[in-house]
Amino acid sequence: MSKFELKMPKMGESITEGTIINWLIHEGDTFDEGDIILEVATDKVDNEVPAPASGTLTKTMFQAKDVVPVGEVIAILEVSEKDTKLKSEPNLTSETQKASKTVSTSTVENKPSEKRKKPSVSKSFSVSNSNTFFSPLIIKIAKEHHISFEELARIPATGHEGRLRKSDVFQYIEDGRPYKFAQPVAQDPTAYRIPQLSFDKGKGKVIEMDRMRQMIADHMVYSKHTSPHVTAYVEADLTNMVNWRDANKKAFQEKYGERLTFTPLFVEAVAKAVKDFPNINASVDGHAIIVKEDINIGMATALPSGNLIVPVVKNADTKDLKTLAENVNELAGKARDNKLAGDDIKGSTFTISNVGTFGSVMGTPIINQPEVAILALGIIKKRPEVITTEKGDEIAIRSMMYLSLSFDHRVVDGFLGGSFVRRVADYFEQFDVNREI
Numbered sequence: 001m002s003k004f005e006l007k008m009p010k011m012g013e014s015i016t017e018g019t020i021i022n023w024l025i026h027e028g029d030t031f032d033e034g035d036i037i038l039e040v041a042t043d044k045v046d047n048e049v050p051a052p053a054s055g056t057l058t059k060t061m062f063q064a065k066d067v068v069p070v071g072e073v074i075a076i077l078e079v080s081e082k083d084t085k086l087k088s089e090p091n092l093t094s095e096t097q098k099a100s101k102t103v104s105t106s107t108v109e110n111k112p113s114e115k116r117k118k119p120s121v122s123k124s125f126s127v128s129n130s131n132t133f134f135s136p137l138i139i140k141i142a143k144e145h146h147i148s149f150e151e152l153a154r155i156p157a158t159g160h161e162g163r164l165r166k167s168d169v170f171q172y173i174e175d176g177r178p179y180k181f182a183q184p185v186a187q188d189p190t191a192y193r194i195p196q197l198s199f200d201k202g203k204g205k206v207i208e209m210d211r212m213r214q215m216i217a218d219h220m221v222y223s224k225h226t227s228p229h230v231t232a233y234v235e236a237d238l239t240n241m242v243n244w245r246d247a248n249k250k251a252f253q254e255k256y257g258e259r260l261t262f263t264p265l266f267v268e269a270v271a272k273a274v275k276d277f278p279n280i281n282a283s284v285d286g287h288a289i290i291v292k293e294d295i296n297i298g299m300a301t302a303l304p305s306g307n308l309i310v311p312v313v314k315n316a317d318t319k320d321l322k323t324l325a326e327n328v329n330e331l332a333g334k335a336r337d338n339k340l341a342g343d344d345i346k347g348s349t350f351t352i353s354n355v356g357t358f359g360s361v362m363g364t365p366i367i368n369q370p371e372v373a374i375l376a377l378g379i380i381k382k383r384p385e386v387i388t389t390e391k392g393d394e395i396a397i398r399s400m401m402y403l404s405l406s407f408d409h410r411v412v413d414g415f416l417g418g419s420f421v422r423r424v425a426d427y428f429e430q431f432d433v434n435r436e437i
Contacts, residue, residue, distance in 0.1 A: 298348030
């Protein structure tokens, strides 16, 4: 037998660390090749790390809830001599990634490892929580908002064992940073003690957020604090699209074996508009704008739990309607069955949210970071409209929809945002009623 270093695996291009959820194999336990040794959470999905070979786990380097950089040794294994040339990072396939257990590393409280040093906190201030350990994410947020360690230490913490969570910091910022100018403690240690904010939250049934709901909450708060949101509205006449779809959905299913919903038609039109206005297909990196080469359309989807997830139709601008319908139906089915894998929810460059599915006339969606815009599609509703015909102005019953585009005003101005959403509406209205399936 020989020693083998099991390292924190790479779980995506943008993933630099993972949080250990729990060890399924413990020190001294034996295992077979392919057995799941531990579960790791990232800001995308939870992952099962399989054993690269049969052997024994001799030592774990980190505990549950520790945040570990990619490539760091997390355990020492004993495996047979023939397996000594194994790769140090196990492969994580889509089968071992479980999107139904999505979690953000920022919502799992960190336990400092022996290798980490706690940042020092000034003792000259009255500290309202006992936490003196801040995760790398908390420190990053603090730097972006010019919050000192002393000020961080005054923020009320709601995490496990008094740990400060990302949502705590953002809530503190939203409240106007009330402890920013707290005075140093004088001879009487209680003289300048900072009062705790207290609100009457009322009485009722208490429901604990699951980890995915925490991740969504943190992501939404982060987005609102990151991007100055502006929303533009247009309305579109979908009569031609509605009539064509109603006339062809049966034949489409018979020919291709796929249901023809409105979603692939929406994705097709949006992808065309994105191609016309490529700067809407971007993200922000400091003072730089990254205009994406691929057009990957995310479609906000409700899970059976009520939580929201965004599966992605990759390279939507290159696919015909048949392929788009296949992709949309497959992703929707996986979402219903809680079987979305990590690759299914990665890489979105622009997102649509069909709020009309729930009967909403329109919506003001929150941008899916790091994108710079998101489009909400309202309910398709028949109503009388004035239209121009060869006979002049007439009143007719038309299938109408409101579209609302929320965009990041740091990099998307009113001209681009308004022009883009108008172009989407134009593609909806100009749908070819004689189109072949």
